[in-house]
Amino acid sequence: MWSPADELQRFGVRLTDPTLLMCQGLIEGRWQDPPSGSTFPVYEPSSATVLLNCPNFSRQDLQRSILSAAAAHTSFYASTTAAGRGALLKKWNELILANKEDLASILTLENGKPITEARTEIEYAASFVSWFAEEATRSYGDVIPSSIPGSQVFTVKEPIGVCGIITPWNFPAAMITRKVAPALAAGCSVVIKPPSEAPFTALALAKLACRAGVPGACVQVVPTRDRAAASELATNPAIKKLSFTGSTEVGKHLISLASKTVKKVSMELGGNAAFIVFEDADLDLAVQGAMQSKFRATGQTCVCSNRMFVHASVVDEFARRLTEQVKQLKLGPGHEDGVTQGPLVNRSSVEKVAWHVQDALNLGGELVFGGKRPTHLASGFYFEPTIIKKASSDMAVAREETFGPLAAIFSFNDEKEVVRLANSTPFGLASYFFSRDLNRVLRVAKALEVGMIGVNTGIISTAETPFGGIKESGYGREGSKYGLAEYQVLKSVTVGSLKH
Ligand SMILES: NC(=O)c1ccc[n+]([C@@H]2O[C@H](COP(=O)([O-])OP(=O)(O)OC[C@H]3O[C@@H](n4cnc5c(N)ncnc54)[C@H](O)[C@@H]3O)[C@@H](O)[C@H]2O)c1
Numbered sequence: 090m091w092s093p094a095d096e097l098q099r100f101g102v103r104l105t106d107p108t109l110l111m112c113q114g115l116i117e118g119r120w121q122d123p124p125s126g127s128t129f130p131v132y133e134p135s136s137a138t139v140l141l142n143c144p145n146f147s148r149q150d151l152q153r154s155i156l157s158a159a160a161a162h163t164s165f166y167a168s169t170t171a172a173g174r175g176a177l178l179k180k181w182n183e184l185i186l187a188n189k190e191d192l193a194s195i196l197t198l199e200n201g202k203p204i205t206e207a208r209t210e211i212e213y214a215a216s217f218v219s220w221f222a223e224e225a226t227r228s229y230g231d232v233i234p235s236s237i238p239g240s241q242v243f244t245v246k247e248p249i250g251v252c253g254i255i256t257p258w259n260f261p262a263a264m265i266t267r268k269v270a271p272a273l274a275a276g277c278s279v280v281i282k283p284p285s286e287a288p289f290t291a292l293a294l295a296k297l298a299c300r301a302g303v304p305g306a307c308v309q310v311v312p313t314r315d316r317a318a319a320s321e322l323a324t325n326p327a328i329k330k331l332s333f334t335g336s337t338e339v340g341k342h343l344i345s346l347a348s349k350t351v352k353k354v355s356m357e358l359g360g361n362a363a364f365i366v367f368e369d370a371d372l373d374l375a376v377q378g379a380m381q382s383k384f385r386a387t388g389q390t391c392v393c394s395n396r397m398f399v400h401a402s403v404v405d406e407f408a409r410r411l412t413e414q415v416k417q418l419k420l421g422p423g424h425e426d427g428v429t430q431g432p433l434v435n436r437s438s439v440e441k442v443a444w445h446v447q448d449a450l451n452l453g454g455e456l457v458f459g460g461k462r463p464t465h466l467a468s469g470f471y472f473e474p475t476i477i478k479k480a481s482s483d484m485a486v487a488r489e490e491t492f493g494p495l496a497a498i499f500s501f502n503d504e505k506e507v508v509r510l511a512n513s514t515p516f517g518l519a520s521y522f523f524s525r526d527l528n529r530v531l532r533v534a535k536a537l538e539v540g541m542i543g544v545n546t547g548i549i550s551t552a553e554t555p556f557g558g559i560k561e562s563g564y565g566r567e568g569s570k571y572g573l574a575e576y577q578v579l580k581s582v583t584v585g586s587l588k589h
């Protein structure tokens with residue numbers, strides 16, 4: 090009998106557990122097809138061919154999913170302790186790690202990232218599950234001395250209810266677990282609308298959650314390509330919390346929809362990270378940080394450095410050393426041995442990078458490396474890792490995130506000037522800077538208007554670090570000791586008329 094996993098053999102991939110690849114949604118606790126029979130194609134980015142067709146659910150399907158998630162939430166919370174939910178998450182974490190190779194294979198096929206990076210993402214995704222397995226049991230309230238004689242005040246934290254989860258394609262596993270794990274830890278149920286470019290990793294993760302013992306109706310996954318249908322998660326009154334990761338444009342639209350029913354909202358939106366190299370920096374460390382923060386996921390992360398500001402006295406040497414490193418990158422299909430840079434996710438992403446490069450060159454930028462689509466990989470969504478010097482504020486790359494492998498190098502002369510340039514964007518997600526001067530480190534860290542800063546490092550993403558932005562990069566924090574509260578409400582209880 091045909092199974093979706095058979096189709097992967099066309100791409101040279103065999104899963105150890107073929108049942109992880111699901112071409113159905115998980116609704117009302119059951120794996121099912123859309124009543125309409127509708128599907129949409131999901132592409133394999135290195136060949137630009139159809140990987141598989143995914144079920145395309147409707148607004149009505151989302152409505153029944155939300156209804157059943159509401160009933161499931163009530164019994165889930167009533168029948169579990171915090172320790173019990175922690176145990177379910179621990180089991181889920183073990184299953185994710187035990188199935189890392191299959192999950193990474195599915196992720197690479199739908200997203201394009203190299204298999205080594207996909208394995209790292211699965212470990213990163215699992216780290217949120219194990220983190221919140223522990224946090225579940227550390228959700229403390231307060232006892233507050235009352236100003237009213239004979240009264241006592243205490244607080245409890247309760248699950249907010251059904252959560253709508255909408256995630257992007259660039260981290261098909263980690264963006265799911267960073268939201269679902271704290272929601273389940275708090276005792277909520279979730280309805281997930283996975284990215285239509287990469288829905289199969291989310292479905293596989295949900296399958297493992299069910300195997301771990303999470304009730305299917307508490308972790309529903311409803312793929313759809315219909316944006317109007319997906320917006321049900323922002324409008325339906327039974328959804329009490331909307332957690333969205335994606336572009337600022339879509340985030341703003343969803344905030345306005347969610348405001349009609351005053352939902353609690355978390356928004357992890359776009360960035361435009363500055364990466365600053367001061368004259369006193371360790372240049373080799375700065376180049377290493379640039380490689381980590383620029384070329385991870387082929388430049389398609391919200392925390393990717395987008396504008397590299399390098400002090401004029403070291404800019405040529407920095408560009409030379411960066412070019413040496415970029416020459417070592419191997420571009421190709423994610424499943425091929427030794428590949429370090431995969432394709433972009435789709436054609437429009439390639440067009441955006443090509444446009445940013447052309448615009449920079451038209452406005453006086455100097456091409457140092459790359460700059461075009463590679464001719465030997467013409468069939469996929471590829472763009473060469475690219476370095477441009479002499480970037481300036483009038484270029485598109487200065488205003489918008491490229492979301493691709495373009496390192497645009499600007500030069501600067503003094504600290505105040507570069508801090509002003511770094512902050513001159515509506516976005517405020519992440520920044521990086523390199524300096525050996527402790528006073529400068531503290532001064533600049535204070536002055537940068539972002540939610541996350543990397544000092545002398547290009548890696549800032551871990552389960553224990555609060556993840557999130559300010560300004561138009563959003564609000565709310567994921568991961569860390571703050572992540573659980575996003576899925577809880579605080580209730581205060583005043584007990585009066587106490588007799589002594
Ligand atoms: N801050 C963060 O943590 C973070 C993390 C990853 C990505 N991002 C941002 O995400 C963007 C790239 O991802 P993308 O292209 O998938 O973003 P996107 O905003 O186009 O889509 C994100 C998700 O929203 C869905 N969606 C789109 N329109 C919708 C609508 N009208 N109603 C309901 N759902 C809708 C998409 O199908 C997808 O699942 C970048 O801007 C990136 O910076 C931010």
Ligand SMILES: O=CCCC(=O)O
Nearest residue numbers: 259260390391392550
């Ligand atoms: O793309 C944004 C998320 C990436 C990360 O968690 O480091």
